[in-house]
Amino acid sequence: VEVEVVLGPLAFPHDIVSMATNRGQVNSPMGLGSCWAARQKERAARRRAEPAGADLAAGVTMAGVIENAACLQSFHPLVREWFLSRYGSPTPVQEAAWPEIAAGRHVLALAPTGSGKTLTAFLEAISRIASGQLAADRVSALYVSPLKALGEDVRRNLERPLEELARLFAARGEAWPEVRAATRSGDTSQADRRRMLKRPPAILVTTPESLAL
Secondary structure, three states: OOEEEEEOOOOOOOOOOEEEEEOOOOOOOOOOOHHHHHHHHHHHHHHHHOOOOHHHHOOOOOHHHHHHOHHHOOOOHHHHHHHHHHHOOOOHHHHHHHHHHHOOOOEEEOOOOOOOHHHHHHHHHHHHHHOOOOOOOOOOEEEEOOOHHHHHHHHHHHHHHHHHHHHHHHHOOOOOOOOOEEEEOOOOOHHHHHHHHHOOOOEEEEOHHHHHO
């Protein structure tokens, strides 16, 4: 499956995930607008005010909500629980894209900044790794960024979801594969490159130049 999440220059396609940098906020063909962006800012402010993982530690019951989130049905049950406890409901771009990704179709998703495009692309891959459909000990998801700084931001933004998912799986007594994300660019040291070859990450963030090499 090729997933292109684009708001700006087109990213290089690949087997699982591909994205491009965001440059400004625009309305998308999926009907996203400024009101949605404002709602997302409110949600983000509420999440920042909460202790990390507090809702998971409290054992939130998500069964009723999960039944209403049809676009999440392809995900591992605990990945669904984590997403709904953290975000409440999918954004329009997520609702539109996830069934298409699950069906194995190529996807081009356009949406404003802050509408959840990163998780739109990555969560399906993370769920497949958690379910054992994709390997955790080799590169299973590839993010190609035209900017090194953007790629590093994406890697950092994946750390919290992966940490929270690991805690949730442990709390439920489920096995969680070691899902790691790493960056590879022209600035990556030779020592880090050798470590990456010996112990590949499940999610690799790189640039078009490094991918070509």
